[in-house]
Amino acid sequence: MPIAESNDPGADDVTAHVAVTTRAHAAAPASVMSVSPNSQAAIRVRELRHSYGGREALRGIDFEVARGEILAFLGPNGAGKTTTVEILEGFRRRRGGEVSVLGEDPERAGPAWRARVGVVLQSSQPERMLTVRECIALYAGYYPAPLDVDHVLDLVGLTEKAGQRCEKLSGGQQRRLDVALALIGDPELIFLDEPTTGFDPSARHMAWNMVRDLRGLGKTIFLTTHFMDEAEALADRILILSAGRIVASGTPETIGDRASAATIIRFTLPEDVTHDDVPSVAGTMTDGGNRRVEISTQDPMPALGVLASWAAQRGYPLADISVHRSSLEEIYLRLTEEAS
Amino acid sequence: MTAPAIAVHQIKYDLRVFLRDPAARVFTFIMPVMLLVVYCSIFANSKLGTGAAAISYRQYFVPRIVAQGITGAALTNLVYIVVTKRENGALKRRRATPVRAWMLITSEVATAIMTAVAIVVALVLIAAFAYGVKLTGLQAAEVAGATFLGTAAMSALGFAVTTFIPSTESAGPGVTLVTFMLYAVSGVYFPETLLPHWVRDIAQVFPVRPLATIVQHAYAPASGHPNQLIWQFLELAAWGVGGIVIAASRFSWVPRHELER
Numbered sequence: 001m002p003i004a005e006s007n008d009p010g011a012d013d014v015t016a017h018v019a020v021t022t023r024a025h026a027a028a029p030a031s032v033m034s035v036s037p038n039s040q041a042a043i044r045v046r047e048l049r050h051s052y053g054g055r056e057a058l059r060g061i062d063f064e065v066a067r068g069e070i071l072a073f074l075g076p077n078g079a080g081k082t083t084t085v086e087i088l089e090g091f092r093r094r095r096g097g098e099v100s101v102l103g104e105d106p107e108r109a110g111p112a113w114r115a116r117v118g119v120v121l122q123s124s125q126p127e128r129m130l131t132v133r134e135c136i137a138l139y140a141g142y143y144p145a146p147l148d149v150d151h152v153l154d155l156v157g158l159t160e161k162a163g164q165r166c167e168k169l170s171g172g173q174q175r176r177l178d179v180a181l182a183l184i185g186d187p188e189l190i191f192l193d194e195p196t197t198g199f200d201p202s203a204r205h206m207a208w209n210m211v212r213d214l215r216g217l218g219k220t221i222f223l224t225t226h227f228m229d230e231a232e233a234l235a236d237r238i239l240i241l242s243a244g245r246i247v248a249s250g251t252p253e254t255i256g257d258r259a260s261a262a263t264i265i266r267f268t269l270p271e272d273v274t275h276d277d278v279p280s281v282a283g284t285m286t287d288g289g290n291r292r293v294e295i296s297t298q299d300p301m302p303a304l305g306v307l308a309s310w311a312a313q314r315g316y317p318l319a320d321i322s323v324h325r326s327s328l329e330e331i332y333l334r335l336t337e338e339a340s
Numbered sequence: 341m342t343a344p345a346i347a348v349h350q351i352k353y354d355l356r357v358f359l360r361d362p363a364a365r366v367f368t369f370i371m372p373v374m375l376l377v378v379y380c381s382i383f384a385n386s387k388l389g390t391g392a393a394a395i396s397y398r399q400y401f402v403p404r405i406v407a408q409g410i411t412g413a414a415l416t417n418l419v420y421i422v423v424t425k426r427e428n429g430a431l432k433r434r435r436a437t438p439v440r441a442w443m444l445i446t447s448e449v450a451t452a453i454m455t456a457v458a459i460v461v462a463l464v465l466i467a468a469f470a471y472g473v474k475l476t477g478l479q480a481a482e483v484a485g486a487t488f489l490g491t492a493a494m495s496a497l498g499f500a501v502t503t504f505i506p507s508t509e510s511a512g513p514g515v516t517l518v519t520f521m522l523y524a525v526s527g528v529y530f531p532e533t534l535l536p537h538w539v540r541d542i543a544q545v546f547p548v549r550p551l552a553t554i555v556q557h558a559y560a561p562a563s564g565h566p567n568q569l570i571w572q573f574l575e576l577a578a579w580g581v582g583g584i585v586i587a588a589s590r591f592s593w594v595p596r597h598e599l600e601r
Contacts, residue, residue, distance in 0.1 A: 089436065091432070091435075091436075091594065111438035111439075111440060112438070114436065114437055114438040115437075115438040117436075119433075119436035121429055121432065121433055121436070125428040125429060125430065126428075126429070126430045126433050127353070127357060127430060128357075128428075129356070129357040129360040129361055130353065130356070130357060134353065134356070138349070138350075138353045139437060141341060141346060141349040141350070142346060142434075142437040142438050142439040143437070143438060144438070178433075181433065185437065185438070
């Protein structure tokens, strides 16, 4: 399943990346770019397989992530998301297939590779007894060219908590500290594993803005999430995993044939008006009972125009009219149900 | 930073974390000091044994409490710290950075050594100046040697022990219980002349009694045979090597529950 097309949005962002991170890694991406278009992929996975005991967790998956791209990796619990991420991060040995992350096999990659990869783990509670600043400074010491601690504090919005012990942070603040620890080494690629689980809505939106800032810095982001709105808000591309297989991939607009899926127009007719009185429009009309009308159409705008002028001429309010496009969530549920 | 500089950087922070942990302070520092004060106050003038080999109760208990101090700093405390970090994901989090395993292990062991040295120095000084249990220069060197060998062996053993402990909750009580029993059968809390021979034989299999015997020899050279002393050293070293072997094959950087998925 070849996913990263040559006209991928990631291609442009590589240039931005070079421009922004002149400090540490400017040379690396520039030289990589000149080799071949294919090497622009930050992650390349071929026929990846894994199993636990006799249970197959990954049944041969293929995908690529372009540099500078935000990829959302979706799937129900037990689909194999965490297994995949841990293999990509170099925490788990795969049973089969090929994996290349920033040009290296994570199973064999050394500290130099680690310095280019930032990881936000699903649950980790780093160094309870240290302050936020100390904790970030500790991790800064591991990297050859770390970012400035104050800069990273500011980036994740923890400047005011810099002097606080890590154990006293709220859940959301701890996740932000995790992100800070992933950023301090100025990585090219960042794994975010369910970064907003347990956040309240305002904290989630702050986190989303942070991810957008990271994209602005040219980082490649591999985002694992349960939330469709999160994927829709952030991702350049979405990958849906179900029962160890990739069941769909595409942009938030096109995934699962979303763009070509029918739009549903629903409304209730006034009394004394029957379904036969409704003007004919492109699409199929169904009788929803109780004077309700449901029109399924590929071409919603002309249909709406016809309906609008008909209703206006006759003075029908059609107060409950709704236009519904398949949500990402519906597509996700359909695809993951089909697979399991 | 160069590799040794990163290791030193890590030690600075690990030491700071240790010093800020109230539980670690109480168990590692306060307990042995209190024990020393209590025992030296109770047994002011009594003698243990007869003839040339007779030693005072204070001379008996001070080395045993020193052995407990070393074990507490290097074994109990290291196990608690490493298991806690493993289970809350801090070890895994560190492995996701360029820092190398040997730097993290070196730092834990160095922290244990510094802690053990600090508690031994405190115990030796209190014993000497408050209770008149003194050491000559040569004897002090022997205590220092025992401290280093003991710490090295106990921390190697500590890494091995972490592999048998499934959770943070069991790290504190579990290790405390086991070491308490070892201290008891090794004669830390009462003279081992009161213990049946078979209990002493069991204690001799474990590392606390050999360590206590070595420190004992430093304080009262007449109380043991030099020949016997070599065996104590060898046994302690064997425990250390065994610990390294077990740790090398079983040690885990990630929480137990993640491994079994």
